Each structure stands twice: as structure tokens, then as C-alpha cells.
Amino acid sequence: MPLDLATLTLVAKPVTLDEGIRVLERDKYRCRYCGLDGTASFENALIMSVDFVVPRAHKGRKDPSNLVACCRPCNMIKGRRVYGSLEEAKTYVLARREDLRKAWELKRGRPLSQSA
Ligand SMILES: [Zn+2]
Numbered sequence: 595m596p597l598d599l600a601t602l603t604l605v606a607k608p609v610t611l612d613e614g615i616r617v618l619e620r621d622k623y624r625c626r627y628c629g630l631d632g633t634a635s636f637e638n639a640l641i642m643s644v645d646f647v648v649p650r651a652h653k654g655r656k657d658p659s660n661l662v663a664c665c666r667p668c669n670m671i672k673g674r675r676v677y678g679s680l681e682e683a684k685t686y687v688l689a690r691r692e693d694l695r696k697a698w699e700l701k702r703g704r705p706l707s708q709s710a
Contacts, residue, residue: 608656614644621663626680627672627687630665641666647680667691 609617623632623642632642645664648654651674662680664672671690677683 608650609644609661613656613658613661617644617658617661618642618663620658624663625665625668626662627664627668627684628691630668632663632665638665643669645669645672647677647683649674649676652676 618632623639624630625632625642626645630638630641632638643664643666645662645668646654646656647660647662650656654660668687668691671687671694672683675683675686677686
């Protein structure tokens with residue numbers, strides 16, 4: 595199922611559309627950090643992007659081995675930190691997502707549960 599190319603306007607600037615598509619297709623439009631499936635819905639497709647595992651600011655290469663499919667939230671959480679490997683970045687991103695989920699659940703649990 596080919597995705598609307600509008601999705602790819604979100605590809606990081608230094609990556610061309612062609613390079614972005616190649617990376618997304620290699621990774622089957624699935625976020626390499628959280629596993630979000632970019633083909634599952636329009637909303638998911640919209641937030642897919644391409645991430646530099648080693649950021650360009652730290653001499654990360656514009657090379658397929660340094661590029662992965664990534665959803666925007668994971669990209670934001672990963673930020674500009676530098677990791678030793680994709681695995682290390684993934685561990686950090688997933689742990690941070692879990693923290694955020696717990697904080698969100700706590701917050702949601704309080705006032706909403708009483709008004710229901
Ligand atoms: Zn993700």
C-alpha cells in the first residue's frame with residue numbers, strides 16, 4: 595500500500611524525498627524505536643519521519659545505515675542526545691516513553707475518574 599507522499603514532507607531536511615522513501619520502505623513504515631505502524635492509519639502515516647541515529651550535528655552520516663524510520667514522538671523524545679548505537683537510543687526512548695505514560699496515567703486517574 596503506497597502512502598501519500600505528503601507524509602514525506604516530514605522527512606528531515608538533509609534527506610531527499612527518494613532517500614527518505616527508501617529508508618521508510620526498508621523499515622516497512624514502522625518506527626524503529628516504538629514499533630508504531632505507519633501504515634495502520636492516516637494519523638500514523640502523518641507522524642512517520644526519518645531519523646538520524648547519530649545526529650548530523652555530531653557528524654552523523656547521511657547514509658542508510660545511520661537513518662531509520664521513526665515516529666515524531668520518538669524523534670522528539672530522542673532529541674539531540676548522542677547514543678552509542680541504535681539499540682542504546684531505543685532503550686532510552688522506550689524508557690522515557692514509559693515514564694511519560696506513567697505520568698499521564700497518574701494525571702488522568704485523578705479528576706476524571708470522579709466525574710465519570
Ligand atoms: Zn516511535
